[in-house]
Amino acid sequence: MNTLFVINAAFSTGQIVATREVYDLACENPDFAQFIQKSLNRHVKGDWGDVDEDDKQTNDQALKQGTRLLSVYNDDRFPKNGVATIWIITEGDRSVTTILFPDEY
Template sequence: MFIAVNTAFPLGHMVMTRGVNDLVADDEAFARFVTESLARHIKGDWGDLDDEDKLTNDEALKQGLRLLSVYNDDRFAKHGISTIWIITEANRSATTILFPDEY
C-alpha cells in the first residue's frame, strides 16, 4: 500500500482498474512505475502532458476540478502498454489508475 505524506491535494479512495492491477501483480518493475507515477501525481507533477494541459491541471488544482496525469514508460511495451493515466475526481473522493483504453 502506498502512503502519501506531502500531497498537493487529497486523493480520496485509491483504486486501479483490473488491467493495471493484474499487471502490477505480475510485474514488479511495472508496480514500481505505478508507485513512482502516483508519487509524482500527488505532488502536482502531471507527467507527460503537454504544456497547455499541465497549465489546465494547475488551474484545476486551484479550482477544485478533475486532475489528469499521464505517465509513459516504454519498458512495458512488451505488455502492449506504455502509458498509464491517473485521474483524481473533482470532489477528491477518488483517484483511479488506469490504462487509456480502459477509460
C-alpha cells in the same frame, strides 16, 4: 500488488483505485508496480507527467478550483500497444484517484 501510498501530497487523493488490467500487471511485474508508485507520487506533487503545456495549465487551474486532475506517465519497459502509458485521474471532489490504461477510459 502492495498498498499504494503517498507522501506530502499537494491535494487529497481520496480512495486510490486501479483498474483490473493495471492491478493484474502490477501483481505480475514488480517493476511495473514500482512505476505506478513513482507515478502516483509525482501526480500528488503536481508533476503531471507527459501532458502537453495546455493540459499542465489546466491541471494547475484544477488544483486551485477543485476540478478533475489528469496525469499521464509513460515507460517503454512495459509495452502495451507499443508504449506503456498510464493515466492517473483524481476526481474534482477528491473522493477517488483512479490508475488506468488510456484505452480503459
